[in-house]
Amino acid sequence: MSQQNAIQTIKLQRERFLAFSFAMADLLIEVEQDGRIGFIAGACRRFFGEDDASLMGQALVDRIAGTSRPLVGQLLRQLDAGRRIPPIEIAIDRVGSGPEKALLCGYALPGHPVKYMTIGAPERFRALLSQNEDRDAESGLHSAESFAERARELIESADDTTGELTMTFMELEGLERLERSVAPQAYKDLISEVAAFLRLQSVGGDSAGRLDQGRFGVITGSGVDASRLASGLAEAVPQARQLTVSTHSQQLHAAGLSPDKASRALIHTLRRFQSEGLSDAVRADPGSQFRDLLQETLKGIEHFQEVIERDRIALAYQPIVSLDDGRLHHYEVLARLHDGASPYEWVTLGESIGMIAAFDLTICRKALADLSDRSAPADLRLAVNLSAQSLQDEVFLDAVEVLLEQYANLRPRLSFEVTESAEIKDFRAVDAAIQRLRGLGCQVGLDDFGAGSASFQYLQAFTIDFVKIDGAYVRAMTDSRRDQALVKGMAAICSDLGVSLIAEMIETDEQVELLKRIGVKFGQGYRFGKPQIGRPTPPPAPAAAATAGAPASRGPSPEALAALRARRRRGASDTWM
Known part of the structure; x- marks a missing residue:
């Protein structure tokens, strides 16, 4: 291949990747290792009120509206190679006007220190967002009900190529007390950062939920060590060190049940776990209560089948x-x-x-x-x-x-x-x-x-x-x-x-x-x-x-x-x- 043909091929590939990117986004951003914008292309004035030249070299988090800044900052810090940020609605600090709503996505390539971000207009994805309306207002995570539904989807879509799925319950003891003792914005920032951590650990970046004020759930794949989630949270979110964090993990399978029945058993248990709350006897180990409820549900299924068959x-x-x-x-x-x-x-x-x-x-x-x-x-x-x-x-x-x-x-x-x-x-x-x-x-x-x-x-x-x-x-x-x-x-x-x-x-x-x-x-x-x-x-x-x-x-x-x-x-x- 001649040098000229090689150059044309490279240009064609670049244009192809740009076309793919803009098919789902209005703005492309490369964020350098120090958090500054190293490349930006697209509708800069629409979202930031400035052209691309003036945005180069600025810290991306400085251009995010205050309400979304802790979340975006935490996502950028935790975005490791091979992970992605799913579509998240944020607010951008636009020059000359108030906050501008936008949809943020991101990915980190192995071996590359930069983070690749895309920004799009939420109205273009309103149908997609409306499917996920059942969210916890403070954290943006799934509610208890939609988290159970997400678990069902993951179990039913699993095949031979799917790694082991694990559901982990995380209890943040002392969260209510902390809310009363710190400034409202500091509490909101903490919740945003905890949510960002859980999102990035979860399957597909959107398999985490808030089950109660201090109780969270996250579904992880085989690439995540569920036993290290508590220590990982303390490293990623220093404010969380003021809390007592306990976790319990449960593999998402039930021997002898079809994926559909297994997912339904899990959802039934999750709903009971949510509605009954933690008893004082198991508060130090919430997983034991969930484990007991799951076993009770599985025995109930067996008995239910027996009642009908006999x-x-x-x-x-x-x-x-x-x-x-x-x-x-x-x-x-x-x-x-x-x-x-x-x-x-x-x-x-x-x-x-x-x-x-x-x-x-x-x-x-x-x-x-x-x-x-x-x-x-x-x-x-x-x-x-x-x-x-x-x-x-x-x-x-x-x-x-x-x-x-x-x-x-x-x-x-x-x-x-x-x-x-x-x-x-x-x-x-x-x-x-x-x-x-x-x-x-x-x-x-x-x-x-x-x-x-x-x-x-x-x-x-x-x-x-x-x-x-x-x-x-x-x-x-x-x-x-x-x-x-x-x-x-x-x-x-x-x-x-x-x-x-x-x-x-x-x-x-x-x-x-x-x-x-x-x-x-x-x-x-x-x-x-x-x-x-x-x-x-x-x-x-x-x-x-x-x-x-x-x-x-x-x-x-x-x-x-x-x-x-x-x-x-x-x-x-x-x-x-």
Whole structure:
């Protein structure tokens, strides 16, 4: 190759790399070993208010706005060869105006002392940023929930080429005390620098989260020694030496489980770890608590599978009646586990680990078997609970359709109650699933209406046949005009939509009369019969029920009312019970 051709090839390569760089950035910066700008090209005036010549030789951190300066400084100091800085939103100190928002990325090449940075306009990447909105406001790290989701993504995307992933919990004891004793900006700077350290240690530069004020989590790859994170933090962030730093590491795999099940087990454990907090007994070693919770979850998964595979589930039946004359309308099917465990806790575990569809399908099979029994009354009708998560599972829907094909004559006598225990993410898909079940001849309704924050949103999004009012409203309404008004409003909405309304947890004659005046047609509760395991039997007549052990009280106590309203704020928890 001639010298001229060699020069042309080098120029072409340079132009190619510049084109690649500017495809994702507006500004390219080389930062020398001493932190000064050695090369800069691109939209300098847009971000800094100056041209490239005037910026050469300036310290980059001096041109970063004060709020972002500790973070950027720490990132530059810790950016080792082969590591990268993921997209981070910062503020630049622009001449002649206020701080200018920008998106910073960076990389360090092995064998090169300079750091390669890119800056882009955030609006160009707004869609990318919006996917990561669930962040801790102070640190910019993942929140507890999105950190768990990030762990799931990493586990499920792992393959034979992926190194061992390790999750480390880091407890910074004394952080609250430090916040009270130093200037607000000094505290913010410390959090920014801790966040920068964790980001750079994490897989992909964005696998760290803040789980609580003084508790952090970070997922590292095989190239990071998780046991040295505490000492590494003390070296990188001198202010952290005022704190007592403890860590516990856990490999992200679970023997015998698929990646999906393993990730779900981990997420379930993380959520419990976050919600329960540290007990005094394990505060010195938070990892022991997480380890115990994980083992408990793994045992729970094994037991859950065993319950389904060995059919250790019994069905209990509770009547739903017409409030006008007390006649039986249908029964709700409720799960009972042979070992006496709480069905709700099992359902929550099943949803967290992605196994609730198998549980729901088992209940459907058993309910249809009871309906088809020769000794069952010809007019017997049953309602089965379905997790919203199951309705978002195509395999489950296909299995239910096959099952219903086997019992074609029983479809009009089987209905489904969709619960709010699992979050609904795709409203269109769930409504399509509901219409698929309705198209097969089964009615579908919403359970515990009013207990969750999205109840009215569900009513707007789904075409359904009936709604069940959460029992907290019913039990409180005899002593609360406010709750009466709410139930009356629900009844009016359902009437206008042509949707039947069922009230649950009815215990007294006074409640029955109030509900009838409001316009509620159907009811369920101890007033008409408790759930009974075994063959369903018709409830006693209303007058007899009043003397057969139904509570005579006029309503719950003030303490009970407070508990009911707290339960309503948390969401329904009596499903399947």
